[in-house]
Amino acid sequence: MSHPDFAHLHVHSEYSLLDGANRIGSLVDACVKDGQRALALTDHGNMFGAIELYQSAKKAGITPVVGCEVYIARRSRFEPHSKAKGNGYHHLTLLARDDEGYRNLIKLASIAYLEGLHFRPRIDREVLAKHAKGINCLSGCLASELSQLALSGKEKEAEELALTWRDIFGPEHFWLELQRNGLDLQSRVNETLVRLNQRTGIPLVATNDIHYLRQEDCQAQDILLCINTGAKKSDVKRFRFETDTLFFKTRAEMADMFRDLPDAVKRTMDVVEQTNVNVEFGKYHLPVFKPDSSETADELFARLLEEGLARLYPNDPDGKARARVDYERKVIAELGFVSYFLIVWDLIRWSRANGVPVGPGRGSAAGSIVAYLLGITKVDPLRYDLLFERFLNSARVSMPDIDIDFCKDGREKVLDYTRRRYGAENVAQIVTFGTMASRTVVRDVARVLDMPLKDVDKIAKKIPAGPNAMSLAEALEKDPDLVAIQKERPDLAELFRLSVPLEGLARHISTHAAGVVIADRPIVEYVPLAKNGDDVTTQWPMTQLEELGLLKMDYLGLRTLTILEKTLRNIEKQGGTPPDLDHLPEKDPRTYQLLMAGDTLGVFQLESDGMKKLLARLKPDCFEDLIAVLALYRPGPLESGMVEMFTRRKHGQEPIAYPHKSMEPILRDTYGCIVYQEQVMLISNALGGFSLNEADNLRKAMGKKKPEIMAKFADQFVAGAVRNGCAEGTAREVWDNIVKFGGYGFNKSHSTAYALVTYQTAFLKANFRSAFLAANLSCEMGDHDKVKEFVDDARKASIPILAPDIARSRWEFEPEGAGLRFGFGAIKGTGERAIDAIVATRAKLLKKGAELTLHALSAEVDPSEVGRLNWEALIKAGAFAGSGHNRGAVLAALDAALTDGARAAADRKSGQSSLFGDAPAGPVASGKSAGDGIDDARAYSRADTLQAEFETLGFYLSGHPLEERAGLLSLLSTVRLNELGEVSGGTEVTIAGLILSKSENVVKSGKLAGKKMCRFRLEDMRGSVGVTCFPRTYEENKLKIEDGNVVVVRAKLEEDAEEPALLLDEIFTVEEAIQRFAGGVVIQITPQDAGLLGDLRTTVERFKGPRPLYLAVEGADGRTRRVRAGNHLGVAISSDFAREIEGLLGKGRVRLARV
Incomplete structure (x- = not known):
């Protein structure tokens, strides 16, 4: 049985954002399967899915009908949405009829966000009438204005509105939209629509308001609505669809549903027949660069290249640089990308001139000598064998892609400059979709x-x-x-x-972290715009913008550049001369010693434990090794054995072989290993006779791993190699190596550019450690675990961490003398505005010669800028310790100080302070006795002081609760917590530490349902780890597992955990652990200790006890023998004993003889 032609004209996809469960591809497939010849997309208030629909539908051979279910403000789009004030919104279905309608729809969707966004992106009648040409309109669903008038019994007003829409869109381009979804309200609306049709002649059209693909998917849609509104499924009064009919219905189902109105079904094809939208792909819309001088863009480009050539290649005896420049310039000009290069050059030039640090380059652009001469990159492509064709292949025309790293703090400044230079309406950031x-x-x-x-x-x-x-x-x-x-x-x-x-499914929109689009005309002429917070973004994602020919650039905010800049400033503050990062010594011994030691916390790209291990094995001693390290530390090379082969060959443990002499210059720097994509291209060129453009095509094909394409390249390579005098067997061996290792090859251009940043950070850490660590700490202030990591790193290097000080600290960390002064910004409970106010007040008081007491500061500072919690955080962190008072005593005086401060502020406001001059209000002014008003009897104990420090800093700075028992706890532990990363999963460990952050929860299911278990952090003086305690162990040890308890745990290291974590087996008090584990004490004795044996005996006798004492004596032959120190000589194990022995003989010289 044949069915009438029909097309769905009211369809929601996932881009209705938590109000549509359809994927566009699935909708198109359903159309094709049912023989439908067209499909519309009308997402709520946006065109996010328009290009995806267009491309998918065209590929499937059906007509895409680009649309949008717009929100129309009841009055003005500029007025905030408020149903109570009569300015809510209604729905209306708009469909682009032709290219002009498509452009108008883009404008309307953009205006809705840029001018009418208030909860929903809204337009109004005024702007709709202005941009109605080329648009078909359907009267809308139950939420339309016409439907709402019908339901209110206002049929006359409904008719007037219908006639208004007909006048706006034209008699042939407006339809009354019928839906049959089983709802009584919809039936009432339909009755009105039929009567309006009879009276006005406005045609009826059938739609189904699709929100999900199949009827059984209605539950998924319901869940989406709950996520959208924050409701529980069980909520009785929540918003829901009271029907399960909003699915993709077949032509037969629609014909049956409207069998009494068959023309309404057929009429959907009238809309389709009118539709002829052509979206243009592949035509570039690049902005034309206009030089500030009278030169043309081509003239400026040529001059800049000549100047760069003279500056960077003053000696070019073989003419290689000149030839490369001429070749690249010719390709760039022929492809029409001169303006593009000048735009990038201008952005980078402006940034550097205006104090925004810029990276030395990234990605394949570092392979271009033109980019190098323009200052876009800082990497010499000739020196490092980097290839232009890896960046821009003239045989496969595509937009160049130069991504730029800017200092994170300056990225917004560069964006502002871009808007000023090219016009704000021509620049936008790029949308990205957060998915579920x-x-x-x-x-x-x-x-x-x-x-x-x-x-x-x-x-x-x-x-x-x-x-x-x-x-x-x-x-x-x-x-x-x-x-x-x-x-x-x-x-x-x-x-x-x-x-x-x-x-x-798409869940929400976000702003792409880096993407910016710049066009030759207002972007709204090509792409709809949206608003995400304060960001104006495109409604279409990056890949679609590129296909539409728009210039996409990545402005990446790289924090490392901020760290480099802060380090240079810190060096200046210390009175030093900052090094020129573009001209560092290439083989600085300290830098390579640091790299070989894996001392790379804070060093760009080299911070992970795995990378540190690789550095220790590989021991890079030149820049080429550093480039290779960045390329090798990836899953492919690590798993394929390439890293081991590279390391063995570097250290002479394996011979380096080149199957053909042409490969030696290409693979020399990587010891015969194929590490980079550029090496694959060069081998294909030198041995296989490929052009470099063909070699780039091979590189791309290797990434796709399509056997049929690779087979063709194999034949071409072998044939070319044989023509170049290579034996066929050797040629096939080389090809097999290319396929095996080349597939793991990395972009050498990118690796080289980033290795430069790596070297710069390593150089600064090796030669200006205090300044470098202060910069890193300042950039990590929001992450207290990271702050502690850098504090520990500084201490390892014997750099003192100076406590926060109200008289010296600023917001950021700063070098001070031989140490690092703690920054206020790393204290929980402070804010930059409050600290700025305190620092400014401090300067005023110091200028007057006043003391920086709590009372003096709180009396001068504006209380609206610095609140009680700010002061409390500073006091607890120890910022007032320099006053000579304990923090508990200062905290006890805070309320009085704030009362005085509020009074002083009120006096200043009323002008009363002028009666007493500029003297700050203090204890005397408030009737207290002279002095600072602090009662030292209210002092904190040592434990309270450390706890206050932990609360505000996230770690212990001035000491540690375990410090008095450190020696003993070290004896009881088989490993320290900072060493767990080197221990294999499943290993049993014994560790002494402090319990923190205990949390209890109840097992919900299984045999242990209803039982309590817990988790806690265990901290020693080197680190901390999460511990899980299951019900049985927890029940037996509840009293021991409390925050603040010092315990010894026996536990297994979790396997396959993202970070070290322990599963508790047993837990002991310190005394229980001594009884359980201590079979005696072993003291290590070396020949150099001969003169200390008398002192040792005296010390041991002062700690007599029940535990056997053993001496591990190192003989002249280097062998160690363990002997009992007398059958009757025993010791009592304690922290004091361990501390005194280590004080006498040295660290690590005393340990337990375990049971």
């Missing part, structure tokens, strides 16, 4: 189902993420734990069932 990833969707759906989030979070973490990420559906089939969970827990099985259809 596997773990996120499980958590979101669990909230809707009101499931305990602690349980769900634990389950969600079982879904593989990161490099081994799986889709939720895949994980539910393949992960044994998740398979078992579904069988044991029906509620979790239901959670997963509801989550799978939603995974990957």
Whole structure:
């Protein structure tokens, strides 16, 4: 049976953002399957999916109908949305009819965000009438103004509105929209629409307001609505669709549903037949660079290249640089990219001239000598064998892509300059879509189902993420734990069932971290715009913008550049001369010693434990090695054995072989290993006879790993190599190596540019450590764990950390003498505005010669800028310790000081202070006795002081609660916490430490359901680790597991954990641990200790006790023998004993003889 032609004209996709469960590809597939010849997309208030629809539909051979269900403000789009004040909004269905209508729809969608955004992006009748040409309009769903008038019994007003829309869009371009969704309200609206049709002749058209693909997907849509509104599924009064009919219906289903009005179904094709929108791809819309001088862009380009050539290649005896410049310049000019290079040159020039640090380059652009001469990059491509064709292949025309690293703090300044230079309307940031990833969707759906989030979070973490990420559906089939969970827990099985259809759907819009688009005309003439916070963004993502021919640039905010800049400023503050980072000594011994030692905390790209181990093995001693390190530390090279081969060859442990002499100059710097993509290209060129453009095509094909394409390249390579005098067998061997290792090859241009930043940071750390660490600490102030890591790093280098001081500290960390002064910004509870006010007040008081007491400062500073919590944080952190008072005593005086300060502020406001001159109000003015009003009897204990410090800094700075027992606790531990990263998962360890952050929870299911378990942090003086304690162990040891207790744990290191974590087996008090583990004490004796044996005996006798004493005596032959120090000589194990022995003989010379 044949069915009438029909097309869906009211369709929502995932881009209706939590109000549409459709993927565009699935909708197109459904159209094709049902023989429908067209598909519209009318997402709520936006055109996010328009290009995806257009491309998918065209590829499938159906007509794309680009549309939008707009929100129309009841009055003005400029007025805030308020239903109570009669300025809510209604829906209206708009469809682009032709190219002009498409452009107008883009303008309307943009105006809705840029002018009418208030909860929803809205337009109004005024702007709609102005941009109605070329647009078809349907009267809309139940939420339309016409439907609402019909439901209110205002049929006359409804008719007037319908006639208004007809006048605006034209008699042939407006339809009354009928829907049949089973709702009584809709039936009432339909009756009115039919009567309006009979009276006015405005045609009827049938739609179905699609929100999900299949009828059974209505539950997924309902979950989306709950996520959208923050409701629980069980909430009785929540917003929901009271129908399950909003799915993709077939032509037969629509014909049956409107069998009494068949023309309404057929008329959808009238809309389709009118539709002829042509989106243009591939035509570039680059801005034309206009020089400030009278030169043309081409003349400026030529002059800059000549100047750069003279500056950077003053001697070019073989003419290589000149030839390369001429070649690149010719290609760039022929492809029409001169303006592009000048735009990038101008941005970088302006940034450097205006104090915004710029990186030395990134990506394949470092392979261009033109970029080098223009100052876009700082890497000499000739010296490092970098290839222009890797960047710009004239045989495969595509837009060049120069990404720029700016100092993170200056990125916004560069954006502002871009807007001024090219016009704000020609510049926008780029949208990106936050999606419902596997773990996120499980958590979101669990909230809707009101499931305990602690349980769900634990389950969600079982879904593989990161490099081994799986889709939720895949994980539910393949992960044994998740398979078992579904069988044991029906509620979790239901959670997963509801989550799978939603995974990957768009959840919200964000601003791309780097992407900026610049056009030759206002962007709204090509692309709809949106607003995300204060950012104006495109509505289409980066890849689509590139396909549409718009210039996309990445302005990346690189914090390392901020650190470099702060380090140079710190060196100046110390009275030193900052080094020129562009001209550092190439083989600085200190720098390479630091790299070989893996002392690379804060060094760009080299901070991970794995990278430190690689550095220690490889021992880089030249810049070429550093380039290779960045390229090698990736899964492919690490897993393929390439890293081991590279390391063995570098250290002469394996011979270096070149299958053909042409390969030696190409692979010499990497010891015969193929590490870079450029090496694959050069081998293909030198041996296989490929042009460099062909070699770049080979590189791309290797990434795609398509066997049929690779087979053609193999034949071409072998044939070319044979023509070049290579034996066929050798040629095939070389090809096999290219395929095996070349597939892991990295972009050498990028690696070289970033190695330069790596070297700069390593050089500064090696030669200006205090200034460098202060800069890093200032950039990490919001991350207290990271601050502690850098503090520990400074201490390892014997750099003292000077406590926060009200008289000396500023917001950031700064070098001071031989140490580092703690920055106020790293104290929890401070804010930059408050600190700026305090620092300014401090300067005023010092100028007057006044003391910097709490009373003096609080009397002068504006209380609206510095509140009680700010002062309390500073006091607890020790900022007033320099006054000679304990922090507890200063804190006890705070209320009185603030009262005096408020009074002083009130006096200043009323002008009363002028009666008493400029003297700050203090204790005397408030009737107290002279002095600072601080009662030292209110002092904190040492433990309270350390606790206050921990609260405000996130770690202990001036000491540690364990310091008095450090020696003993070290004896009881088999490993220190900062060494756990080097211990294999599953290993049993014994560690002494302090319990922090204990949290209890109840097991929800299984045999242990209802039982309590706990988690806590265990901290020693070197680090901390999370510990999980299961119910049985917890029940037996509850009293021991309390915050502040010093304990010894025996635990296993979790396997496959993202960071070290322990599973508790046993827990002991210190005294219990001594009884359990101490079979005696061993003191190590060396031949050099002969003169200390008398003192040693005296010390031992002062600590007599029950534990046997053993001496591990090192003989002249270097061998160590353990002997009992007398059958009757024993010791009592204590911290004092360990401390005195180590004070006499040295660290690490005393240990337990374990039972």
